Amino acid sequence: MELYIFFFLSALGIFSGLMTVASRNPVHSILYLIIFFFSITGHYLLLNAQFLAMVNLIVYVGAIMVLFLSTLMLMNLNEETEKHKPALARLGAVITACLLGTIFILVLIKADNMPIPMEANPTLSTVKNLGSVLLNQYLFPFEFTSVLFLSAMIGAVLLSKKEKVTDTK
Amino acid sequence: MLNVILNIFTVVPIQYYIIVSAALFCIGVLGVLFRRNAIIIFMSVEMMLNAVNLLLVAFSVYHNDANGQVFVFFVMAVAAAEVAVGLAILVTIFKNLHSIDIDELKNLKW
Numbered sequence: 001m002e003l004y005i006f007f008f009l010s011a012l013g014i015f016s017g018l019m020t021v022a023s024r025n026p027v028h029s030i031l032y033l034i035i036f037f038f039s040i041t042g043h044y045l046l047l048n049a050q051f052l053a054m055v056n057l058i059v060y061v062g063a064i065m066v067l068f069l070s071t072l073m074l075m076n077l078n079e080e081t082e083k084h085k086p087a088l089a090r091l092g093a094v095i096t097a098c099l100l101g102t103i104f105i106l107v108l109i110k111a112d113n114m115p116i117p118m119e120a121n122p123t124l125s126t127v128k129n130l131g132s133v134l135l136n137q138y139l140f141p142f143e144f145t146s147v148l149f150l151s152a153m154i155g156a157v158l159l160s161k162k163e164k165v166t167d168t169k
Numbered sequence: 170m171l172n173v174i175l176n177i178f179t180v181v182p183i184q185y186y187i188i189v190s191a192a193l194f195c196i197g198v199l200g201v202l203f204r205r206n207a208i209i210i211f212m213s214v215e216m217m218l219n220a221v222n223l224l225l226v227a228f229s230v231y232h233n234d235a236n237g238q239v240f241v242f243f244v245m246a247v248a249a250a251e252v253a254v255g256l257a258i259l260v261t262i263f264k265n266l267h268s269i270d271i272d273e274l275k276n277l278k279w
Binding site for chain 1: 178179181184188193197199203205206211212213215219226227229231232235236239241242243245246247248249250251253256257260261269270
């Protein structure tokens with residue numbers, strides 16, 4: 001049963017990822033990317049990481065995709081605006097991606113085969129466990145993340161504000 | 170036995186997760202190399218980050234170690250910040266050039 005769910009989610013993810021890259025209309029790309037994020041969330045649920053699944057859904061589908069969509073609406077891009085790259089560059093892109101995938105699989109496939117216990121650890125992915133690890137071992141990076149967000153926020157505001165000033169000149 | 174959650178890796182080998190993550194990452198790489206629309210390139214970068222996140226969570230559960238899942242939090246935080254700043258830069262570029270075709274952004278090339 002789990003194996004079939006895994007195959008379904010993987011096929012959905014790979015299909016929607018390919019459609020994201022392939023579709024001509026950027027809005028369709030974004031919608032396919034949302035399906036992609038849903039499949040990743042399903043993978044997290046299958047791995048029994050419920051909290052990360054919810055965070056993934058809220059952050060990616062809720063925040064980042066809305067940002068993408070609103071930016072796209074702001075730019076008013078149609079299907080016709082984008083020209084294809086030259087055929088040689090496209091062929092090179094496909095070959096590069098395939099070679100990279102081959103290398104990744106060949107290198108990573110020999111991950112250590114340690115004996116697996118039959119039962120999952122039900123407390124591993126709980127908010128309690130993750131929170132205690134986050135706020136004990138990773139307290140400094142956690143606090144530093146807030147500085148990162150502050151600088152990102154100031155940067156985004158400055159980038160959009162400066163342009164307004166030059167527009168009025 | 171009914172109350173016990175079965176370990177997922179007894180059913181789905183970890184190698185399957187590696188293959189799926191590598192495939193998703195390579196689709197992201199393909200998107201970055203294939204397209205000229207800067208927004209779609211950004212989306213491909215998000216796809217690559219998600220592929221890596223999936224593998225991190227898989228190995229975190231595999232090794233029964235919460236550090237991997239905490240790292241996924243940080244990846245998500247950095248991705249959110251990156252998207253905010255990146256899209257602001259794209260909007261600025263679009264206002265100046267009326268295009269976000271990356272093949273037209275060659276002024277810094279040489």
